[in-house]
Amino acid sequence: MAKIRLWIDHREMEVEEESTVLEAARRAGIDIPTLCYLKDLNAPAACRVCLVQVEGKPTMDASCVLPVSEGMRVRTNTPEVLAARKEMIELLLSDHPFECLTCERNLNCELQRLAKRYGIRDIFIEGSRNHFPIDDLSPSVVREPDKCIRCRRCLAICEYYQAVGIYRMVERSFNAIVGPAYNGSLMETPCIYCGQCITVCPTGALHEQDSTARVWEALRDPHLHVVVQTAPSIRSSIGEEFGYPVGTPVAGQMIAALRRLGFDRVFDDCFGADVTVMEEATELIERLERGGPFPQFTSCCPSWVRFCELFYPEYTKNLSEVKSPQQIFGALAKTYYAREAGIDPARIFVVSIMPCVSKKYELLRPEMSDSGYRDVDAELTTREFAQMLFQAGIDLRKLPEEEFDDPLGSASGAGIIFGSTGGVMEAALRTAYEWVTGEELKDVEFPQVRSDKYKDAEIEMGDLRLKVAVARGTGEARRLIEALKKGQKEYHFVEVMACPAGCVGGGGQPIYIETDDWNEQVAHRSRRSGGLYRLDRQAEHRRSHKNPAVIKLYRDFLGRPGSEKAHRLLHTGYLSRRLYSPEPLPKKEHKQKVPL
Amino acid sequence: MDYDSLREAGSIIGSGGLIVMDEDSCMVDLARFYLDFNQDESCGKCTPCRIGSKRMLELLQKITAGRGEEQDLAILERLARLMQRGSLCGLGRTAPNPLLSTLRLFREEYRAHVNEKRCPAGSCRNLDRLQGGPEEGSRGEDKTVD
Numbered sequence: 001m002a003k004i005r006l007w008i009d010h011r012e013m014e015v016e017e018e019s020t021v022l023e024a025a026r027r028a029g030i031d032i033p034t035l036c037y038l039k040d041l042n043a044p045a046a047c048r049v050c051l052v053q054v055e056g057k058p059t060m061d062a063s064c065v066l067p068v069s070e071g072m073r074v075r076t077n078t079p080e081v082l083a084a085r086k087e088m089i090e091l092l093l094s095d096h097p098f099e100c101l102t103c104e105r106n107l108n109c110e111l112q113r114l115a116k117r118y119g120i121r122d123i124f125i126e127g128s129r130n131h132f133p134i135d136d137l138s139p140s141v142v143r144e145p146d147k148c149i150r151c152r153r154c155l156a157i158c159e160y161y162q163a164v165g166i167y168r169m170v171e172r173s174f175n176a177i178v179g180p181a182y183n184g185s186l187m188e189t190p191c192i193y194c195g196q197c198i199t200v201c202p203t204g205a206l207h208e209q210d211s212t213a214r215v216w217e218a219l220r221d222p223h224l225h226v227v228v229q230t231a232p233s234i235r236s237s238i239g240e241e242f243g244y245p246v247g248t249p250v251a252g253q254m255i256a257a258l259r260r261l262g263f264d265r266v267f268d269d270c271f272g273a274d275v276t277v278m279e280e281a282t283e284l285i286e287r288l289e290r291g292g293p294f295p296q297f298t299s300c301c302p303s304w305v306r307f308c309e310l311f312y313p314e315y316t317k318n319l320s321e322v323k324s325p326q327q328i329f330g331a332l333a334k335t336y337y338a339r340e341a342g343i344d345p346a347r348i349f350v351v352s353i354m355p356c357v358s359k360k361y362e363l364l365r366p367e368m369s370d371s372g373y374r375d376v377d378a379e380l381t382t383r384e385f386a387q388m389l390f391q392a393g394i395d396l397r398k399l400p401e402e403e404f405d406d407p408l409g410s411a412s413g414a415g416i417i418f419g420s421t422g423g424v425m426e427a428a429l430r431t432a433y434e435w436v437t438g439e440e441l442k443d444v445e446f447p448q449v450r451s452d453k454y455k456d457a458e459i460e461m462g463d464l465r466l467k468v469a470v471a472r473g474t475g476e477a478r479r480l481i482e483a484l485k486k487g488q489k490e491y492h493f494v495e496v497m498a499c500p501a502g503c504v505g506g507g508g509q510p511i512y513i514e515t516d517d518w519n520e521q522v523a524h525r526s527r528r529s530g531g532l533y534r535l536d537r538q539a540e541h542r543r544s545h546k547n548p549a550v551i552k553l554y555r556d557f558l559g560r561p562g563s564e565k566a567h568r569l570l571h572t573g574y575l576s577r578r579l580y581s582p583e584p585l586p587k588k589e590h591k592q593k594v595p596l
Numbered sequence: 597m598d599y600d601s602l603r604e605a606g607s608i609i610g611s612g613g614l615i616v617m618d619e620d621s622c623m624v625d626l627a628r629f630y631l632d633f634n635q636d637e638s639c640g641k642c643t644p645c646r647i648g649s650k651r652m653l654e655l656l657q658k659i660t661a662g663r664g665e666e667q668d669l670a671i672l673e674r675l676a677r678l679m680q681r682g683s684l685c686g687l688g689r690t691a692p693n694p695l696l697s698t699l700r701l702f703r704e705e706y707r708a709h710v711n712e713k714r715c716p717a718g719s720c721r722n723l724d725r726l727q728g729g730p731e732e733g734s735r736g737e738d739k740t741v742d
Contacts (some may be wrong), residue, residue, distance in 0.1 A: 048643050048682045058679045060687060087678050091647040125671055127654045150646070176640025316601040515645070 006072040021074055022050055022433040032076055033085065033114055034516045035092075035202060036151035037064040041160065041518035042200075044152050049114065053077045060084060086118045090544050091222045093120065094385065095174075096203075097131050097146050101206040110202035110513050111149060132177060136184040139364050140193035140209055140357040142506075145177050147205040148325030152178055152199035154206060154414045156192035164307070166191050181580070189234045190310045190579045191446045192474060193359035194303035195507020200521075208357040208508060212388055214378045215351050219262045222350045222466045227337070227407070228258055229269040229329045231354045233503040234382055236531030241386035242396040246524060249531035252401020257394050259402065265337075268404045269352065270411030273328030273418040273427065275553065276300060277544035279322040279570055280424075281432040282561040284493055288436075288464070293317050295469075295484070295491035298424050302362035303498035305574065312481050313576030316321040321571045325418065326352050326359055327368050330375030333408065336557045340407055343378045345373055355419070355506030358498070368567050381508025406581045412547040413444075413536030413559040420529035421502030422449040425495040427467070429459060430543045437462040444542045450533075452501050454480075456491065472505075474498050504528035606697060608690070621716035625700035627695040628656035634691035645688030648679045652695065662722040664710035673699065681736050 003014045008025050015024040025032055036047040045062040052063045055073040060081065063074075075081060093115065097178055132145035155167035155178055166189040170179045180189045198206045218226050235251040244250060257400050258266045284296050289513050299305050299320040308315055323331070329352070334345040352359060356379075362368065363376040380388070389396065404410065414427035426446045439462075448457035449470050456469035469491050471477045477496045483489040498503045507524030539546050558566045602609050617626075635649040636683045652675050654667050676692030683689045699706060715723035 011682050044641065045684055046643070050682070051682055058681070062684070084678060084682055087674065088682060091643050091678075093653065095647050125651045125655075125675060127651045150640070150643075172640045173636055174640065174646060176638075176646060221705050381721040538656070 004068045004070050004072075006068050006070070006074065008074045012116055012562075015068055020064060021052055021061070021066040021068055021072075024068050025074075025076055026061065030076055030563065032063050033117065035110060035114060035149065035297075037516050038153050039201060039517040039519070040206065040523070041294050042151070042153045042156035045151065047092070047151060049085055051081060051084050051088070053078055053081050062098045063169070077532045082118075086120065087113055087124065089118055089120060090123045090125065092149055092491055094123050094126050097129070097150070099147075099204075099346055099495060103147070104207040105201075105204035107510075107514060108202060108511055112203075112326070113513070114225075130177070132183065134180075135185045135187075136209065138191065138193065138209070141186055141191065141195055141198065141360040142207050142209055143179065143186065143207050144207075144268050145179060145183070147203045148178055149203055149205075150176060150178055151202055153200040153202065154178060156199050161473050161475050161500070162192070162194060162196060162307075163478040164190060164192055167197070172444075188580065190312070190577075192303040192306045192498060193358040193361045193507075194474070195536060196499060198357065198507050199505075199509070199511055201286060202513070208381050209360055210384065211360065211378045212384050213379055215388070218351070218378065221349075223347060225264050225343050225347050225405055226262070226349045226351060227265040227333055227408075228263040228351045229267045229272065229326070229333075230254060230258070231273075231326070231352065231356070231419065232268045232273060232416050232423070232532060233355045233506065233528060234353050234385070234508070235419070235535070236419070236528045237355060237504060237509050239390075239530075240512075241382070244397075246257060249529040249535050250396055252403070253399040254398045255404055256399040256402040257389055257396055260394050260399070261388060261392055263351070265403075265405045265408075267329070267333070267408040268411045269325050269329055269354075270415030270418065271408045271547075271549060272325035272327075272332070273300075273415035273424075274412050274544035274547050274550045275328050275332070275570065276322055276325045276418075276424075277414055277427045277431050278550060278554070278561040279328075280320050281428050281435060281545075283320055283322060284428065285435060286562065288492070290486060295467075295494040296320055297570075298428075298493075298495045300418065300424055301358070301497050301499075301503075302356070303358040304474060304477060306358070306361070306497040306577070307477065309575050309577045311478070312580060313495065314590060315481060316576065319574055321573065323368075323572050324359075324362065325415075326354060326362065326379070327375055327572070328570050329408065330368070331371045331442035332370035334373050334375060334554070335588040336553060339557075346373060348373075348377075350376045352376050352387045353382070355381050355382050355503045356499075356510045357381060357507045359508075367572055370572075374500055375528060377527065382506075382510055383508060406503070407549055407552065410547065410549040411539075412544050412550075413539030413542035414544045415547070416535045417532050417538065419503040419532050420450075421452060421472045421497055421504075421563060422455065422495065423502060423529075423532070424497075425449045425468055425470050425493065427544060428493070429466075431545045432466075433459070433461050434543065434545070436464060439544070447555060449495075452529075456489075466493065468495075470494045470495045472497045472500055474501055501526040501529060504532070601676065608693075620717050622660070622703045622715055622719040623698040624656065624715070624726065625660050625717075625719055627698045628653065628660050630676045630694035631656055631691065634687065635685060638691070639687075642682075642684035644682045645684065645691065648683075649688070649691050652679075656695070659706070659709050660715075660720045660723070662709070662720070664713075666710065668710060669699070669706055670688060673733045674695055675697050 035049045045065045051060040053075045086442045108281035135143040159165040239248040239250040338345040459466045500522045631653045640646040
């Protein structure tokens with residue numbers, strides 16, 4: 001590759017031909033601030049905060065999109081450049097509400113950080129501000145357009161990564177705003193509630209629906225028996241909020257913290273995941289016996305399920321009819337646990353802590369009430385959970401390690417790796433392999449499905465070569481389905497997670513603003529998986545069907561996997577949804593159980 | 597008249613139109629008119645054009661309405677420079693030109709508006725033509741251009 005020689009701040013350097021000035025400068029240790037830029041995902045050159053001066057040019061250029069050229073001389077920190085950047089930030093602030101103290105992203109905001117870095121004490125020009133209504137109609141995502149700085153990262157991730165594309169530039173000139181069609185509500189769009197837009201928003205313009213008030217209220221209510229389930233990935237991501245290195249598993253401290261918050265029982269959603277595996281592996285074997293329909297898609301991810309219902313309704317028959325671990329847990333908590341503990345299910349309040357904003361939507365789906373009650377009452381994201389701990393003065397670092405409660409608290413390693421991409425597939429394979437072949441796995445690990453890239457593999461199970469694939473991001477899922485349609489690919493079993501790196505990269509996870517490189521962002525989230533695989537290796541049982549708590553559940557309550565009772569409580573059906581319609585949440589009578 | 601001679605005179609050929617004005621045309625209001633147009637035409641993508649042009653227009657509206665303050669001219673120049681140097685496209689980069697050339701060539705008219713609350717051309721409503729009584733004039737009526 002040809003090299004280009006140029007000078008940045010009088011320093012001579014040689015860089016690859018297609019570099020930008022920003023990349024060349026960073027490589028030489030010269031930092032240039034950015035705001036709208038997210039390398040390899042979004043470079044609209046819109047915010048103009050990364051301006052530099054090319055010597056001899058009357059104007060300045062946005063370094064994020066400025067290609068290097070031979071002999072170029074660039075200055076990144078002349079007083080003129082610094083003043084222009086500062087004025088640019090001040091202009092942005094002149095149309096920004098000064099609500100930092102009450103903002104969701106206070107102290108974790110890229111605009112705020114920039115204002116601090118440039119020592120903004122005064123705004124040189126003020127004037128009228130835009131006032132758009134807050135959109136809090138969706139069950140998962142809240143949009144506060146007044147805080148939007150028009151960086152378009154939400155648009156980019158929704159369109160290019162997720163292949164959903166609900167965001168556009170609406171209006172123009174001063175009133176230009178990034179939003180859904182006609183700046184309407186997310187409720188009127190085919191938003192899949194993955195919340196990835198939240199994780200890349202530099203400000204507080206996008207955030208989750210707050211559920212902490214509802215949970216505090218439940219904890220305060222002496223008549224309620226409040227139980228909590230923690231999703232697999234929380235144990236390796238909550239630590240970040242307390243200064244642990246990314247990916248540190250802190251399950252024991254997390255459990256102790258939940259007890260101190262006042263939950264009556266602290267259970268593990270990985271138990272729900274183990275039950276999901278039992279049912280989903282059974283379903284896979286049933287499909288193998290009946291000859292389809294293939295592939296069987298996993299259905300743990302509510303955003304993926306919604307994506308399929310919206311964009312590929314003809315494939316909903318391929319979605320596993322087994323509920324997600326969250327909903328399985330909820331249904332079991334209000335039936336099995338209620339019976340075991342002798343507690344009236346009407347008094348049980350189920351809270352789930354999830355890496356996800358879509359789970360807030362999933363629990364509201366009307367059919368998710370097979371226990372006779374709303375199966376799950378409230379969901380907290382990892383961020384909301386951390387917020388509650390901060391308020392309560394509970395520091396994870398100062399807590400002893402404690403254990404989950406019985407009977408919904410013990411999980412296998414298979415349940416734990418659900419939080420990582422490929423984890424659901426691997427967990428299901430561990431069980432399906434043994435059931436299909438009747439042999440014990442010598443090595444329970446399936447490295448061929450572990451990756452943060454699209455992955456497919458063939459797994460030998462006796463005479464059967466099981467073709468499997470793992471996709472993350474609905475953009476990848478869309479490409480996969482298009483390939484299936486054209487007959488270019490054929491699979492038996494496909495795992496889809498809507499978020500990069502799986503649930504560890506979910507829309508409800510801690511927001512990481514230390515990088516403006518999308519690949520680095522994904523790598524950071526992937527590191528959280530490391531903690532989960534470590535816990536799996538240390539686990540006493542690594543296969544869901546060997547988990548004694550699961551065996552007991554089937555012996556005492558459900559009968560066998562795929563039993564009538566299991567179907568009634570743990571299985572569900574799907575809808576064909578219209579793309580653009582003010583859609584109320586589906587009504588109970590619409591529930592369709594899809595026959596195999 | 598060609599590209600080069602117009603460039604020498606500090607202008608551009610644009611769409612080839614020519615506007616003839618006399619002393620009844622207010623140069624501040626002219627700048628306001630063009631800013632209004634350019635602000636409206638901004639696509640709203642980049643910060644300097646989206647917000648900068650709006651702020652410049654607001655300042656010019658303030659000045660032509662007789663509420664101009666001493667520091668406003670300096671702020672206008674600052675915004676104009678920022679837009680010229682930092683905008684993404686030609687629209688934002690040239691939008692401040694009418695302001696900058698009228699400010700360069702007719703600074704006295706700006707000063708009259710800001711310091712004396714007087715519109716020498718008599719076209720700005722709310723402002724006196726001379727230091728005497730108020731006279732008819734309309735800000736909304738753009739007699740300077742077709």
